Amino acid sequence: MESVSTVEAVRNRVQQWRAAGERVVFVPTMGNLHRGHLSLLQTAQQQGERVVVSIFVNPMQFGPNEDFAHYPRTPQQDATLLQGEGCSLLFIPEVGEIYPHGPDRSTQINVPELTDILCGAVRPGHFTGVATVVAKLLHIVMPDAAVFGEKDYQQLTIIRRMVTDLCINIKIIGAATVREVDGLAMSSRNQYLTPRERQTAPLLYQTLLDAQQRLRKPAASFAAVEEEALANLIVHGFQPDYFSIREAVRLSVPVPADRELVVLAAARLGRARLIDNLRLQR
Ligand code: PAF
Secondary structure, X not given: OEEEOOHHHHHHHHHHHXXXXXXXXXXXXXXXXXXXXXXXXXXXXXXXXEEEEEEOOOHHHOOOOOOOOOOOOOHHHHHHHHHOOOOOEEXXXXXXXXXXXXXXXXXXXXXXXXXXXXXXXXXOOHHHHHHHHHHHHHHHHOOOEEEEEOOOHHHHHHHHHHHHHOOOOOEEEEEOOXXXXXXXXXXXXXXXXXXXXXXXOOHHHHXXXXXXXXXXXXXXXXXXXXXXXXXXXXXXXXXXXXXXXXXXXXXXXXXXXXXXXXXXXXXXXXXXXXXXXXXXXX
């Protein structure tokens, strides 16, 4: 595996592969890789001959009081892991390589309707930061396809919409959420949980499963399902940001009949902010 830190080096290598007729698939990450990331890599390998992974903790997507400074950074460990997982090229740039004018003075990408709801309502500016860095990374790597986890469902929805709106000719692939044996969705931020909180954390997924079960009944009241789920999370020590039933493609409410649903939840548990979701075809 080759490791590079400049835009020019990535472009040169990817151009060579594409000229040789090889399909290039990209997996953007913020590092501190776990089994969830490795499943993104496996999905990528099924889609093309060459897999490019980026590791970049993007300052633009963190709020002033968020964990940018403390976000876990383990580049050596990540590189060793990627080496054994079929990654052809690791792109690991410095902040100045991605934002030559600084993150605050860079051109930004805003995706209307989707960036200010759900997680965007409690993390102002977060999805503008995500959309901006993903657009830049896609333009740097110029892959045939890029893979994102379905765990970050709102992020994936925003990226799909941005790619459509900006006519970016790259296929966006969603990869299924990878869970611990007790159902907790894998995330680098799970390591913020204390042992006791870690025992409670799978209840978020359990609450989503319960909601999914109730929503299978045609007469189910969305408002009642949401309220009871929120109450259940609070009783168990979570501080929920939302528990919301939405239409699966646009994340809109109210949900028209016969449309696929997604149930999305975000809740704080101690220092960790957990997110998860489940889809439901009616
Ligand atoms: O999901 C992530 O790890 C990040 O939001 C992403 C897509 C790499 C952009 O920084």
